[in-house]
Amino acid sequence: xxxxxAVLLENEAGAxxxxxxxxxxxGYNIESLTVAPTDDPxxxxxxxxxxxxxxxxxQIKKQLNKLIDTVKLLDLTEGPxxxxxxxxxxxxxxxxxxxxxxxxxxxxxxxxxxVTDVSYVVELTGASKKLDxxxxxxxxxxxxxVVRSGPTGIxxxxxGLTL
Amino acid sequence: MEPNAVQLSGAEILVQALIDExxxxxxxxPGGSVLHIYDALFKQDQVKHILVRHEQGATHAADGYxxxxxxxxxxxVTSGPGATNAVTGIATAYMDSIPxxxxxxxxxxxxxxxxxxxxxxxxxxxxxxxxxxxxxKDVRHxxxxxxxxFYIATTGRPGPVVVDIPKDVTDPNIKIPYAYPRDLRMRxxxxxxxxxxxxxxxxLELMLQAKRPILYTGGGVVMGEGSAQLTxxxxxxxxPITSTLMGLGAYPMTDPQFLGMLGMHGTYEANMAMHETxxxxxxxxxxxxxxxxxxxxxxxxxxxxxxxxDPSSISKNVRVDVPVVGQVASVLTELLRLWKExxxxxTGTTRPLADWWEKIDAWRRVDxxxxxxxxxxxxxxxxxxxxxxxxxGDLYLTSDxxxxxxxxxxxxxxxxxxxxxxxxxxxxxxxxxxxxxxxxIAFPEAAVACISGDASILMCIQEMATCKQYNLPIKVILLxxxxxxxxxxxxxxxxxxxxxxxxxxxxxxxxxxxxSFGHVGMRVERPGDLAAAMQExxxxxxxxxxxxxxxDPTENxxxxxxxxxxxxxxxxxxxxxxxxxx
Numbered sequence: 001x002x003x004x005x006a007v008l009l010e011n012e013a014g015a016x017x018x019x020x021x022x023x024x025x026x027g028y029n030i031e032s033l034t035v036a037p038t039d040d041p042x043x044x045x046x047x048x049x050x051x052x053x054x055x056x057x058x059q060i061k062k063q064l065n066k067l068i069d070t071v072k073l074l075d076l077t078e079g080p081x082x083x084x085x086x087x088x089x090x091x092x093x094x095x096x097x098x099x100x101x102x103x104x105x106x107x108x109x110x111x112x113x114x115v116t117d118v119s120y121v122v123e124l125t126g127a128s129k130k131l132d133x134x135x136x137x138x139x140x141x142x143x144x145x146v147v148r149s150g151p152t153g154i155x156x157x158x159x160g161l162t163l
Numbered sequence: 164m165e166p167n168a169v170q171l172s173g174a175e176i177l178v179q180a181l182i183d184e185x186x187x188x189x190x191x192x193p194g195g196s197v198l199h200i201y202d203a204l205f206k207q208d209q210v211k212h213i214l215v216r217h218e219q220g221a222t223h224a225a226d227g228y229x230x231x232x233x234x235x236x237x238x239x240v241t242s243g244p245g246a247t248n249a250v251t252g253i254a255t256a257y258m259d260s261i262p263x264x265x266x267x268x269x270x271x272x273x274x275x276x277x278x279x280x281x282x283x284x285x286x287x288x289x290x291x292x293x294x295x296x297x298x299x300k301d302v303r304h305x306x307x308x309x310x311x312x313f314y315i316a317t318t319g320r321p322g323p324v325v326v327d328i329p330k331d332v333t334d335p336n337i338k339i340p341y342a343y344p345r346d347l348r349m350r351x352x353x354x355x356x357x358x359x360x361x362x363x364x365x366x367l368e369l370m371l372q373a374k375r376p377i378l379y380t381g382g383g384v385v386m387g388e389g390s391a392q393l394t395x396x397x398x399x400x401x402x403p404i405t406s407t408l409m410g411l412g413a414y415p416m417t418d419p420q421f422l423g424m425l426g427m428h429g430t431y432e433a434n435m436a437m438h439e440t441x442x443x444x445x446x447x448x449x450x451x452x453x454x455x456x457x458x459x460x461x462x463x464x465x466x467x468x469x470x471x472x473d474p475s476s477i478s479k480n481v482r483v484d485v486p487v488v489g490q491v492a493s494v495l496t497e498l499l500r501l502w503k504e505x506x507x508x509x510t511g512t513t514r515p516l517a518d519w520w521e522k523i524d525a526w527r528r529v530d531x532x533x534x535x536x537x538x539x540x541x542x543x544x545x546x547x548x549x550x551x552x553x554x555x556g557d558l559y560l561t562s563d564x565x566x567x568x569x570x571x572x573x574x575x576x577x578x579x580x581x582x583x584x585x586x587x588x589x590x591x592x593x594x595x596x597x598x599x600x601x602x603x604i605a606f607p608e609a610a611v612a613c614i615s616g617d618a619s620i621l622m623c624i625q626e627m628a629t630c631k632q633y634n635l636p637i638k639v640i641l642l643x644x645x646x647x648x649x650x651x652x653x654x655x656x657x658x659x660x661x662x663x664x665x666x667x668x669x670x671x672x673x674x675x676x677x678x679s680f681g682h683v684g685m686r687v688e689r690p691g692d693l694a695a696a697m698q699e700x701x702x703x704x705x706x707x708x709x710x711x712x713x714x715d716p717t718e719n720x721x722x723x724x725x726x727x728x729x730x731x732x733x734x735x736x737x738x739x740x741x742x743x744x745x
Contacts, residue, residue, distance in 0.1 A: 062475035068295040071351040
């Protein structure tokens with residue numbers, strides 16, 4: 001099963017490599033990993049997406065918690081949550097494809113953020129599945145480049161993953 | 164910070180912090196990046212530095228010191244090769260959860276990343292085999308970082324911590340005010356102490372209902388100082404107890420309730436009891452593959468209670484029914500209190516769990532550790548038994564890795580914790596001699612021996628020079644069979660007796676070798692001479708004695724569970740396996 005795990009880490013040099021090293025050393029799957037400082041500059045927030053059966057995910061969480069730099073951890077998939085990923089996709093946009101791609105952009109509530117005579121860059125934010133759907137919807141052969149941020153997430157409701 | 168605080172350089176801060184931590188000994192080896200630190204060490208006499216002959220020796224010695232005393236071991240090495248040589252020792256401590264602070268020099272901060280002379284990414288190299296590590300880039304962070312290092316190394320599930328210090332951070336010309344931060348709080352690190360009361364009650368409930376219970380205890384009982392509580396629990400409950408290699412001595416091994424070690428080379432009775440138990444109580448143990456054998460066949464009938472300080476150990480390899488996360492000593496204290504409240508007092512007439520003990524006694528009668536006592540050659544088992552008789556059980560025994568280690572674990576019954584010191588998790592050949600140095604330095608008056616093999620001993624043989632320099636009267640008991648015995652045994656069993664590179668064809672004359680280092684060397688070839696030779700060796704209380712014991716080269720360690728087999732699928736010694744066994 002796919003899990004989205006949010007981790008508050010000490011914003012120390014090497015904290016990211018400890019997490020990455022843990023996953024490679026123990027042979028855990030890692031689909032994506034994003035990290036950035038929070039409003040508190042001494043803390044980084046990491047969102048990682050992993051897959052595995054219940055036992056493995058439980059171990060992943062325990063091992064992450066065991067890292068000295070880990071301040072707090074939350075498995076977002078355990079409760080209601082919002083997941084967002086950002087994608088920029090460069091597509092060939094010529095002839096009648098220009099209109100088709102514009103329509104597609106509107107349907108997905110995406111934005112065209114760069115235009116040339118022959119190309120668009122489309123920006124799209126949403127759950128990862130929505131991004132997948134957009135990629136699938138682009139007519140074959142038009143995709144030049146895809147850049148995805150990897151998912152981030154936040155729990156619904158009033159409680160926050162803070163200190 | 165006090166306005167009139169003392170002004171110290173980074174090197175002086177390091178030494179003062181060691182003093183403030185109560186560190187008495189540092190095991191180390193100097194080099195370019197740590198010269199400022201060595202100069203600061205030279206100018207004081209509170210922290211004693213023990214000069215080893217290889218950085219691996221420094222880490223093992225600090226590790227042996229920690230295992231024997233329960234205090235944090237400290238080592239100091241230079242950058243580059245100093246640090247990489249220390250890695251084996253750091254990994255050894257990591258696998259066995261030994262508190263160690265390893266200070267490594269680093270090239271000056273301005274040249275980090277430039278492939279400078281003797282530069283390696285120490286923090287990167289050691290990251291997978293430390294509890295935590297630090298690179299100190301600013302002298303103002305040095306004292307706090309050292310306090311964190313000792314705190315992390317010694318609390319929770321202990322482990323090694325590396326502090327990498329660039330040379331400019333210890334610059335003697337840059338002085339800053341010093342105050343040691345005794346009251347350290349870390350928002351990201353809160354080791355669990357007390358176990359959850361509800362979980363302890365559930366564990367007790369299972370234990371009271373058990374018909375065929377067994378306690379399986381590990382190194383966590385030793386490290387967590389839970390020996391007294393464990394002993395009381397075993398006596399009170401009447402349960403049988405078995406131990407891992409790392410836990411030996413936490414419960415007196417001469418006691419009849421002790422079934423011997425379990426696992427790959429465990430006793431028949433311990434492994435059969437594991438296979439048949441209905442309630443397994445694991446305490447400070449981590450379900451290592453050498454203990455469990457094939458996971459699918461591990462304790463097939465048992466509900467499992469697991470008491471451990473490290474939550475990530477719980478249900479890692481084996482699914483646990485009742486986890487209790489907490490310090491072994493405090494959890495057992497609570498468990499004992501509840502037991503006394505709830506359990507019926509023993510009547511004195513009926514033996515508790517009589518049926519279960521009857522079964523166990525039948526397994527015991529197999530006498531799985533029996534060996535040929537009439538042999539004209541010295542059997543390694545006989546050598547260990549003789550060592551036990553000569554020392555009266557009052558010995559700190561360190562070990563290298565291989566057959567001799569297993570024979571020692573099977574045939575030397577330790578009645579106290581911290582007396583049996585060996586590399587269990589990593590299985591580091593070369594551990595024994597330097598570890599014995601750490602023990603002897605901690606306890607100068609105690610009898611300290613290192614049991615070793617002819618292959619293992621050569622891996623850190625240079626430390627005989629350290630033993631000479633500090634007059635460490637260690638006794639090396641070398642079980643010399645001319646082979647890498649355990650490798651040979653596996654090749655005999657699983658590779659058609661093709662002894663590929665397990666034969667040591669050019670051994671040194673160990674007697675002369677010991678003598679050339681300034682020690683006493685002795686060689687024994689006949690069983691009848693062994694006890695007298697050992698007595699003579701231990702009578703030399705102020706001399707390092709190297710006792711080269713020529714043992715039967717073909718002896719194997721039995722019982723043995725082959726990798727991937729269950730506890731009930733033991734190979735017994737050929738003389739026993741002919742008999743029909745249950």
